[in-house]
Amino acid sequence: MKEDTNKSNLKKEFEKVYRLAILTIVIVAIFGLIIGYLIINPQFFDFKKDDSTTELPEIAIEEDFDKIENGIHVSTGFVDAPGMKETIQNCTNCHSSKLVLQNRMTAERWKATIRWMQETQNLWDLGANEDIIIDYLTTNYPPKEKGRRAALTDIDWYELK
Numbered sequence: 148m149k150e151d152t153n154k155s156n157l158k159k160e161f162e163k164v165y166r167l168a169i170l171t172i173v174i175v176a177i178f179g180l181i182i183g184y185l186i187i188n189p190q191f192f193d194f195k196k197d198d199s200t201t202e203l204p205e206i207a208i209e210e211d212f213d214k215i216e217n218g219i220h221v222s223t224g225f226v227d228a229p230g231m232k233e234t235i236q237n238c239t240n241c242h243s244s245k246l247v248l249q250n251r252m253t254a255e256r257w258k259a260t261i262r263w264m265q266e267t268q269n270l271w272d273l274g275a276n277e278d279i280i281i282d283y284l285t286t287n288y289p290p291k292e293k294g295r296r297a298a299l300t301d302i303d304w305y306e307l308k
């Protein structure tokens with residue numbers, strides 16, 4: 148009789164463990180499915196949809212690109228003068244206009260820089276635009292003539308005692 152209750156106790160205990168094990172497996176399986184689904188479709192819980200890819204801002208930038216303020220082409224910083232259009236079209240595709248603007252060269256040196264870019268950086272043949280661009284750059288951004296500042300004049304020297 149006592150052995151019987153022992154046996155049924157053991158059985159109950161075993162059933163408890165068994166049920167717990169099944170429950171654990173089911174829970175792990177459900178989490179596994181959810182995580183697996185999220186790996187395939189990570190946006191599932193992104194309820195805030197990103198609207199920033201609408202076309203409106205791009206149109207605004209396009210419209211502003213040609214803006215000229217106080218004789219300066221705002222988007223590139225180039226001076227508005229004959230040849231600016233050709234310069235912008237050919238010289239701002241690969242690098243910033245700043246790289247062009249920070250250089251002041253003679254026509255020969257511009258030509259050499261253009262040849263260098265053509266030989267090493269895939270710059271295309273500029274054709275008739277080459278002279279227009281070089282003219283534009285040397286006219287509006289002439290090389291600074293003096294390597295050093297002009298001598299000071301009219302100075303009130305004071306006596307050293």
Ligand code: HEC
Pocket residue numbers: 234237238239240241242246247250260261264268269270271273280
């Ligand atoms: C096909 C691409 C391309 C185009 C178009 C282009 N460049 Fe360049 N340019 C380069 C690259 C690449 C460099 C090197 C940039 C660097 O060193 O970071 C460079 C460098 C320069 C430099 C600096 C040279 C130096 O000695 O440091 C100047 C100035 C320059 N370009 C002017 C121009 C002008 C003017 C035009 C228009 C005629 C022009 N670029 C068009 C690719 C291009």
